[in-house]
Amino acid sequence: MRLLIAAVGQKQPAWADLAYEDFAKRFPAELPLLLKAVKAEPRGGKSAEQLMAAEAVRLEAAVPKGARRVVLDERGTRMTTTELARRLEFWLGDGRDLVFLVGGPDGLDPALKATADETLRLSDLTLPHAFVRVFLAEALYRAWSLRNGHPYHRE
Numbered sequence: 001m002r003l004l005i006a007a008v009g010q011k012q013p014a015w016a017d018l019a020y021e022d023f024a025k026r027f028p029a030e031l032p033l034l035l036k037a038v039k040a041e042p043r044g045g046k047s048a049e050q051l052m053a054a055e056a057v058r059l060e061a062a063v064p065k066g067a068r069r070v071v072l073d074e075r076g077t078r079m080t081t082t083e084l085a086r087r088l089e090f091w092l093g094d095g096r097d098l099v100f101l102v103g104g105p106d107g108l109d110p111a112l113k114a115t116a117d118e119t120l121r122l123s124d125l126t127l128p129h130a131f132v133r134v135f136l137a138e139a140l141y142r143a144w145s146l147r148n149g150h151p152y153h154r155e
């Protein structure tokens, strides 16, 4: 099984790519963290609804068949690291791929959000989309560490 982040935005600042890779490469071969970055819709003259709908088609294409869907949303479920580690344990229990959906500057299309099995809030603050994939990779790595008794996480 795989952990997959499907996120809007293929061209991110170098710091975001570097930071994301720094965490992604720590995952073990049996549970890789993969990033599927989809193209952001060109902004000029389109409504937020049109932009989100176009990006939703690309995100949908990035979701493996049968994957459990977790939507990243600042209004989603708030979790501590311990709760996320327990949730990860539960998610990994059925062997399905796990996909985390991250929107672009305008957010996620409501119809795509409605397909979520779960939602996840990383902070009460709205975070820039380049930062969310980094934050999420670190949070998942920390949760994985806790679950596996790895010293990265200290209570």
Ligand SMILES: C[S@@+](CC[C@H](N)C(=O)[O-])C[C@H]1O[C@@H](n2cnc3c(N)ncnc32)[C@H](O)[C@@H]1O
Binding pocket: 071, 072, 073, 074, 075, 076, 101, 102, 103, 104, 105, 106, 107, 108, 120, 121, 122, 123, 124, 125, 126, 127, 128, 129, 132
């Ligand atoms: C710049 S935000 C979009 C904000 C947009 N106004 C909205 O209502 O979603 C880009 C994406 O990052 C993710 N995101 C931003 N802040 C987040 C947070 N605090 N927790 C979880 N995901 C977040 C969401 O997937 C969001 O679609």
